Amino acid sequence: MxxxxxxxxxxxxxxxxxxxxxxxxxxxxxxxxxSPEFYDRALQALEDQADVRAAADARKEPQSPFEDLMEKIGL
Structure with a gap:
């Protein structure tokens, strides 16, 4: 230090x-x-990884558009 x-x-x-x-x-x-460039690339990679995981999780639970809409409006 x-x-x-x-x-x-x-x-x-x-x-x-x-x-x-x-x-x-x-x-x-x-x-x-x-470097700022390295930091920006690392953040982007983490965000991309989170998006990939979220998409994979969404595909694991198939839901019809109707069910999805009902869930979103709380019914």
């Missing part, structure tokens, strides 16, 4: 190429610095 504080700009520049792990003595890994 102290090395990161002293050389912050170097670590941020390196994170543009690959994720950089920040550790602390005795505490192990404390943080990971990544």
């Amino acid at each position: 102290s090395q990161f504080r002293n050389q912050q700009s170097d670590y941020i520049a390196a994170a543009q190429r690959e994720p950089i792990e920040i550790s602390s003595r005795g505490a192990g890994r404390r943080a990971v610095v990544v």
